[in-house]
Amino acid sequence: MNLRQIKLVISDIDGTLLTTHHLIDDQLKDVLLELHQKAIPFILASARSPEGMSPITEELNLSDNPLVCYNGALVLKKQSDENYTVLFSHELNRTDVQQLINLINTKFPHVTINLYSGSEWYVDKIDKWTKIEADITKEHPIVKNIQQLLLNVALPIHKLLLIGESEEIKQLLEYCTNLRLPNSSFYLSKDNYLEITHRDVSKDKALVELSKYYDVPLENTMAIGDNFNDIPMLSLAGLGIVMDNAPEEVKKSTNLKTTDNNHNGVSKAIRKFILDT
Template sequence: MTEVKLILSDIDGTILNDKNIVDSDLRRNIAELRHQKIHFVLASARSPKGMVALAQELDILDNPIVCYNGALVVKDLQKDNYQTILSHSMNILEIKEIFQILHEKFPRISINLYSGSNWYVENFDKWVKIEADITNMTPIEINLNQLVAEQRVPVHKLLLISDTSEIKQARQYLQDNNFANSSFYLSKDNYLEITDRDVSKQKALRELVKYYQINLNNTMTLGDNFNDVPMLDLAQIGIAMGNAPDEVKKHADVVTKSNNENGVSDAIKKYALKR
């Protein structure tokens, strides 16, 4: 059996069920992990502010948190001057070109820009409202073109939201443009995430291994979607949720129960906790 010293877990579709409720056994299992000196770290496409409530609920505010799929790794999330462990922003010229394509070809798509702990939007449309309700965050309404042109803030992530069919078309169109520095992936059927090509949860895992001074052979990861595949591949034990697509499951060492069946807690008890 692998001695697990670090667990890196996705959030949506993993520790959260389909009603956005946290795995009911997880807080208790995390307390036992802490007792056994096993670190539990959240990794998500979300912003730092979008993860504070979850980290507080699970009593892991003192742990590092992987935001924007690895573009930003922070610690002491509850503080305004949180510690930055890793920060990787997008290429400004490519952001401008992406904006131009979206305005000309896909004007109905909701564009969301994330920098540090801030969320910027052009308009508070229906998609923004849905995301605000999920994350308990309020975006800053601003002219995104101007914000990027003036390079006032680093851009850690863009999130495009619309109907599934339109997001699928936009993803294909953007990928066909062969952007050298940008990566496009779906976190939901109608959520297209864009980060720098060098950003991934896999790289975040490598950074956390150095931070905790442990070996990759002592790591376990849990996820449910395609943006989780790199970290499932890298960890000693990569665990896919029962609700994950079949293609994602192929990259896992183990498939646990679904997110509606406390699959994360089940995996922790089976593969991490020492009895």
């Protein structure tokens, strides 16, 4: 295809437009201004919550664009400082969640349960894992009894994040898989981070929803990412760009590569494949 036909760009955050020290690609703001002048939306897609993505959107002047949160479980658009309009929402099944919470409380009591609903992050207690996550995302969790939260049937559950020691999380993943829950999917975003969302949630499905929202054919989209959960999105987009810091298996998902996240990979990809063509 003609590279000049790209009309929509979607990008992962961690390991992609953020450096290993969690700093934003320092050339990106200027590049995004040029994209904006060409009326090409730049969409952030992440496992993060809306609040965890907010500082990045504000620094990059992206507050008017939709956000793909929780890997696509929630896609929303900011309307004001504290208000969002939900574009798409895919929530966990409450029965599945209750089974998972019971399993963790019974067999894995040292695992930290993080429950995400809309823009809110709930935890049973503050511990070393929540402190680490808060430091990364610049968010502050709300301490609530998770079991009591589940009694509120009106509360949407977009994601569970289970954090613990790597070996314990590996065992927990095996237990979760053996439960064969029909509506939930599980994946490791880190060796000690187990993410749980609805089985229909993925970045590639979010890309489909956004391509329809903007009335842009998939062949006219570009996706940038670095990890295993980015592979379907990279494969589906008209142009799938993989970061040089990605694992080898992820690199095999597309033949288009940019530099790593510590060397302005996202900015260079946009310049090479859109702005300088």
